[in-house]
Amino acid sequence: MRDKSKVKSQKSKAKSQTLKLDSRITLDYGSGGRKMHRLISEIFIKHFNNPILRKFEDSAELEIQKSKPDYCFTIDSYVVKPIFFPDSDIGKLSICGTVNDLAVKGAKPLYIAVSFVIQEGMSLPSLEKICASIANTAKSAGVMIVTGDTKVIERHSQDQPRPSRIKQEIFSYEQGRGEEIIITTCGIGKILPDFRNPTLSAKNINIGDKVLINGNIGDHEGAIILARGQFDFKARIKSDCAPLYGLIETLAKAKCRIKMMRDPTRGGLATTLNEIADAAKLGISINETDIPMQKSVKGISDILGFDPLYMANEGKVVIIADAKDANRILRIMKKHPLGKNSAIIGEVIRRKHGLGVWLNTKIGSQRPLLELEGFQIPRIC
């Protein structure tokens, strides 16, 4: 389960205990926030419960030979609209997401299985483009696509009305618009010897440890928002979508002592930090002014009323390390192409008032930083 959710401590959940899951699945059960966590703990875990799954890590540690865990195994589905966006597409995303879930557990991604659910009507050039992108990304991440599956499903006409001539004049329809494909990738990787004993986990972290990130937050979601073309913005943002294994391997080779890693995808940095803090039963404080962010991402999120701390990333990793190792790790990260804007953004603290994550704001006050609830919805201005 990529969603890294966990059954929260009863205390922090007390407030929402009175609530019941809705009787139907609505879209915000897929947002990475609290509803999704509850769906996972109250439905999936209820039925699939076992000790490996229950750890809620990015990928599962498997004991294939009897000893310490040596393999990691994970699966994820990708749905994104539009399927092509600046510098990237759903194909690249489907490989990055899965290899990153392996990489943040300190595993070298080895093999990928891929499944396509294609909606009828998709153009072959679009599918080719996606596959080429999958192949390229897999190559650069050093993984092989070893098995797969394809299904084609019916198109519901009401979902995408066929554009009339007048409407074509008013709106521009680009490649990929209205085409839908769901890609599921499943990956297996081998844990690097340096990350085997102990394996990377929130259990390893202590008060005083530093929190690092390898660059600007919010780029992926910013890129998707702009690529949808629903807003009249001049800005262009590239998705940060990238396989992280190279960066992580560099850190391993340099013998960097890392306690845990996690990739802040859906739900953004804030949600990921909450997951880490809750799993460790500790707190984390971060400094607003230290968090790397592009001006254009800040700009569009201001306009839409989004908080970049909750915006998805696809090429970012949060690293937690001992304070005395942090500066060296930072230096090495900054030399890597995927870590130029790396920064130490905060540290592990004791929990305060039962809450895990605290933000020191730029005007010098402190407030709790909670996990995402539902969707971020653009404001109406």
Add this chain to the structure above:
Amino acid sequence: MIKTSAKTARILIDKINEVVKRPIKLMEVCGTHTNAISASGIRQSMPKKLQLLSGPGCPVCVTAQSDIDWVIGLARTDKAVIATFGDLMRVPGTESTLEKEKAQGANIRVVYSCLDSLKYAEDKKPAVFIGVGFETTAPTIAGTVIKAHANKIKNFYVAPFFKLIPPALRVIASNPGLKIDGFILPGHVSTIIGKRPYQFLVDQYRKPCAITGFEALDILQGIYLILKQLKDRKPEIAIQYERSVNQQGNLTAQKIIKAVFKTTHAEWRGLGVIKDSGLLFANKFARYDARAHFTIKVPKPKPTGCRCGDVLLGSIIPPQCGLFAKICTPSNPIGPCMVSSEGACAAYYKYER
């Protein structure tokens, strides 16, 4: 750069602390301000005697219960494709929400601009855009209607639930029970309407005001400008947000609003019916009025215990609502103030618990 902004903030906060000698209540009219005040931690750094109260400037929050019910009713008839801003999806109506209706198969589309809703105007089924918003949203919707008119797109309607900010401020300023000492006026709305429509706040009610931007520093500066007017007893409409707002506003936008709409009475949640505070289609465009085209039976609203109305008036802050964070959360909102990213309850829940 970053260091200087923290320093400037400190200086402004110190100055604010210096001038506040008695209990003072300021209202930030706009929901975006409420959100920024919570997110940046401004409230905690204010002197105890200074209260910042949120106002009626959250478009979804002020939309009347009966209007929400009307949309849900329309969704249930299955006679139209409903196009709406995402904000509205989770606002609880008396019996349901649009989100729940959609999950059960209702034809509802979330759009990001009114123009997008034209896409859904099919031959068989008309598209109805749900027009919520203030002076900021109205011009783009007017633009879409003009476009539809020019392109002879017939199967398109707008449900006009628009609201105008100045008439609501008059209701608040004239209510002696509320005792608001000054207004932090919205930057975006003022970019469109300029400064003049607020003049009555000074002339009739002697309320100090500042049209303010949305960065933490803007807001601190806006607050200081108001406090200074209070201290000097010289109320005026100060413009802190000079980089975007000028005296007369955006004349093109004003013109297009005038061309398409006329003012009308409108019902606000919590504030009741306010004279000339809404927009209705002018005669030339009357055929686009969804309310005139579709007859929908609206249920009688049931009391929920939600106190959004009081929140919007600045007479309570969200934690004073008995349901806040207990039963009412963003995942399970009881009122619209917990739904919208501009809603005061959502801001308090997210940032100030």
